[in-house]
Amino acid sequence: MSSYSKPFKYVISLAVALVLMWFSFRGVKWDDFIAGLRSCRWEYILLSMAAGIVAFYLRGLRWRELLMPIDPSIKRITTFNAVNIGYIANFVFPRIGELVRCGIIAGNSSFEKAEALADCGGKPERRRLASYDKVLGTVVLERSWDMLTMIIFLACLLVFRREKFGSFFAEKMWAPLEKSVSFSVWWLGISAVVILALIIFLIIRYRHNNAFCSKLFSICKGLLSGIGSCLRMPRKWLFFAYTALIWGMYWLMSASTMWAMPDLDALNIVDALFLMVAGSFGWLVPVPGGFGAFHFIVSLALSTIYGIPFEMGIIFATLSHESQAITMAGCGGGSYLYETLKKSPDGNLESA
Numbered sequence: 001m002s003s004y005s006k007p008f009k010y011v012i013s014l015a016v017a018l019v020l021m022w023f024s025f026r027g028v029k030w031d032d033f034i035a036g037l038r039s040c041r042w043e044y045i046l047l048s049m050a051a052g053i054v055a056f057y058l059r060g061l062r063w064r065e066l067l068m069p070i071d072p073s074i075k076r077i078t079t080f081n082a083v084n085i086g087y088i089a090n091f092v093f094p095r096i097g098e099l100v101r102c103g104i105i106a107g108n109s110s111f112e113k114a115e116a117l118a119d120c121g122g123k124p125e126r127r128r129l130a131s132y133d134k135v136l137g138t139v140v141l142e143r144s145w146d147m148l149t150m151i152i153f154l155a156c157l158l159v160f161r162r163e164k165f166g167s168f169f170a171e172k173m174w175a176p177l178e179k180s181v182s183f184s185v186w187w188l189g190i191s192a193v194v195i196l197a198l199i200i201f202l203i204i205r206y207r208h209n210n211a212f213c214s215k216l217f218s219i220c221k222g223l224l225s226g227i228g229s230c231l232r233m234p235r236k237w238l239f240f241a242y243t244a245l246i247w248g249m250y251w252l253m254s255a256s257t258m259w260a261m262p263d264l265d266a267l268n269i270v271d272a273l274f275l276m277v278a279g280s281f282g283w284l285v286p287v288p289g290g291f292g293a294f295h296f297i298v299s300l301a302l303s304t305i306y307g308i309p310f311e312m313g314i315i316f317a318t319l320s321h322e323s324q325a326i327t328m329a330g331c332g333g334g335s336y337l338y339e340t341l342k343k344s345p346d347g348n349l350e351s352a
Helices: 002-025 030-038 042-067 076-092 096-108 132-160 162-179 185-205 211-230 236-259 269-284 293-306 310-343
Strands: none
Touching (some): 042 236, 076 096, 076 310, 096 132, 132 236, 185 211, 236 269, 236 310
8 A cells, every 4th residue: 555655645746736727727818828928028037047046055055054063064065956956856746855855965964973883793883963864853944944934924914914915815825724624724733733742742651662662752853853953053143144035035036027027017026025925825735846836826816916817817927936947947957967976986076
């Protein structure tokens, strides 16, 4: 059963993406769509793609700040490449990119200086400073900060522009989420917390008596060590500065795509912030590369809030998403080639 679980999940995820793409493009008049693309100011799309590359590099630098207390030898180019490769992995299977980039960092980590003796034979056991579970803990922390940042932006929009944006998030985003389950989302959250607490209790209680619980305890310990790296960062201010710059680049990407379309000249940078937050929800939907979900949510936002024809919203969403997808594919492919050549016997690349 387990051998079929991953392909089955991928098929379901791909099917959802295709359905959302169909809903998004079903009423599009392709002549008008192509004419809309031709009227775009493509220099702004190039600006958006450049901002995306800067954001990827900043993500690598920020992640390195979390990794430094675990393994100071991690290079900037390594974290940058890992972020890029993780992005293209998400096009294959949703969220797998987070696991892939952890493996890249763990594989490039230095070994411990003080080697522990193995249980049998007294031979030294070579262990990585940045083990996979520790690196995964830093990813959990990093993604949590991104989620918190997005919530802060959303809260600002709801507080200062509630009359304009509040109805969209309440009626188009939250209400369908609650209707999709048989009882309140809050009860789901409470139940999940209770179950998680029970699992943690059982793992701690039986960690010395059960091999499975012992292994889970070791993994959880590594995760907590990775998460705790935030408290041991020597330059915490730099982590938060990188976070602000990353989201500033995302904002610029949204605004640049908006400036590229003459029909959206009436919108301002606050509207670009709203479209950035709305689009972020599209990337969170577990479909490969956000395809379909991003297009549907952004087009719905433009038509609901601004009364812009859905077809025009599709053009904006297509320009925004596909320019990002091309940037991710280019950076990811280059980073994958770099890491492959670095590991090959004939490779002569130097780590930066």
